[in-house]
Amino acid sequence: DVKVTQSSRYLVKRTGEKVFLECVQDMDHENMFWYRQDPGLGLRLIYFSYDVKMKEKGDIPEGYSVSREKKERFSLILESASTNQTSMYLCASSPRIRRNSPLHFGNGTRLTVT
């Protein structure tokens, strides 16, 4: 079974702090994704990566950056956290070859910025 692990289930940070959300997958997947989930808005893609050191912006990249130094790890960085970044963050992965493959999700990190 694919396992996608997000380092924190709950996180509380102060406005202006630099925040790191970590995600690790154990199935050698090429693709990794960061989504933000808000009530009534569904899941919105922040960034994705299709290979080590490769990244592409999603629909809402403003205020975020990412890092993928190793294939299994994909980090989401909030350079200066703001209250409007309070949300649920979901990491996901998928293999590149099988195009009909679904996303495999982590358990989510609920971030509160005060």
Place this chain on the structure above:
Amino acid sequence: AQTVTQSQPEMSVQEAETVTLSCTYDTSESDYYLFWYKQPPSRQMILVIRQEAYKQQNATENRFSVNFQKAAKSFSLKISDSQLGDAAMYFCAYRQATSGTYKYIFGTGTRLKVLA
């Protein structure tokens, strides 16, 4: 741009009854994939069922089945013999089949309540 619409923010069903969750999408592509995901209170998103657009036959997984109407761009999920464990948020998702395309587009979700 592709979009996915789930018009029912919340649905309720009596235990053991059948419920249908609706999903429509907009695309100009002919080859794509559609998915239904379930997110229980534990927050772990789980794949329920998937459908390839080139397949005319509707996908089925045990008590879960879809009604895929390609011309109408509709992809509804039917849950038969509903169980308390089916209570969750359900998300419909679309992915273009073009090689090199990695983006999945999600609907806003439907919260399903199962009444005992």
